[in-house]
Amino acid sequence: MDEPLLQIRDLVVRYRRTGLFSAPPPPAVNAVSLALATGSTLGLVGESGSGKSSLLRAILRLVPVESGTIRLDGDDWLALPEQRLRERRRAIGVVAQNPFLSLSPRLTIAEILAEPMTAQGRVPAEELRLRAAEMLERCGLPGTFLSRRARELSGGQAQRVAIARALVLQPKLLILDEPTSALDISVQAQILNLLEDLKRELGLSMLFVTHNLKVVRHVSDTHVVMRGGRIIEAGSTEQISSAPAEEYTRQLMGYGRNPTGAEVASARRG
């Protein structure tokens, strides 16, 4: 493959000092470099305060960056002037952790899905409804849901709406911030299957943020582990999960059910 869809080099994000004479705080993101190839999934793992949200905000250009470069889809993303940003931002879709916080309770699902499109310019009402219905169906909900509001949906259904909204402008990069941690196990399985289907059908690249290493191992091709603003481990998912180099990664991998699914299944058969 030629150029990756997203390429980050030596990115540093530092928040403002708290007082006039206080020392500047340590950087929230410290010299992070990573690359995300087109059509692949990168898992981003780290505890609270590890800098993963700051990194996401930097990619979305919501926080000022101290130094480093981000190339996204051929653009020098950080140098892009404000006027062009709105138009180019459609290359990124975002799904947040809690769908009930990210979907407005006042709007119908149709209005929620139309909002990104109208923000990009005038679109005829007929086309809005058509495209909203089509994307909703892709995400596994019938068109009849368009007239409902978020509070009438279950957690899984609401997360499907949030995914549909993120995809309605046909982005190339989908950023998922803990998309399943607020959901039940069986619903989590449905959403992970849906993301896998969408990735294949639409050729999406995904940046998947989570603290659940088992989810990461299932969905991502490569992943990075962050701690204290730095990437402490990076590589292919197989490599990291079979031989984690860092103590912290080992702790994460060793947590919970130890026998893998395959062993459980064979124990059941045997």
Next chain:
Amino acid sequence: MSLVEIKGLAIRFGSLHNPIHAVRHVDLSIERGTIHGLIGESGCGKTISGMALLGLLPQSARVSADAFRFDGLNLLDVAKSLRGRRIAMISQDPAAALNPVLRIGRQMDDVLKSHSGLPRFQRRAVAEELLAATGLADPRRVLKSYPHQLSGGMQQRVVIAQALATGADFIIADEPTTALDVTVGAQVLALLKRLVQERALTVLMITHDMDVVAECCDSATVLYAGHTVEAGRTDELLAAPRHPYTQALLAALPDAVAKGERLASIEGHIPSPFAVIEGCPFAPRCASAMAVCRQAKPPERDDGNHCWTCHLEPHHG
């Protein structure tokens, strides 16, 4: 004798003709000195069963049970008087459980004042000791701190110390690690395990997370739509689940299949709390459901250290 013995617990709300069935038929038996997991997805009745144990159900709840005993006492009569004396609770979000405008010292002292009857200077020493027992390195500093000055893991340790301060020997922990980072959550679970051993506590761990169950529970009960569907020792339950729902739940975990394979998701929805269920609650979503499953209550089966309710004949060998 088990510390907690519940048989056929049902909790209903709303009108008499068309009640909301929050809990339909829960059996729960917890041995002394163990951590028992209560597993289930949203709406299965696990939290409300815990509230019933604490005597915290609203007035409007109608509770019935064949047996509802704590240490031989009928909880339907005495739950309120045991709360805070023998039964304590640890909630999901420690930040919400602590008062943000009072120092930890005052909040620990309030608990000790109403439960221990010790004079003030002794209460302070006991508070320090309890905070140290929960693994907080500098109890004096913690006592002087406000909740927002502590991390989530430290706050949860303070809440656990408060539960210990009541002198309770049975602790209900409702998703105590959900709001914490994985590694911090693992430390809190390790702490609970240690306290159970050192202080002869019994813990009911309410959770939806199989990793939490695997990490700390000796035994567990699986709930589905207000019914107990399976119970047994944790290793048995996770390695060889017998009820189709438990099997489906474990198969839906991301590490249950090889990478790239589809996860086994459970089709359909949980039954409405208004629904009248004639047969097995899981029948409409069960891959191996038979005609009888929809018509008759499934029998209780038992293979020694593991019991479940299902019409399917158990496989031998």
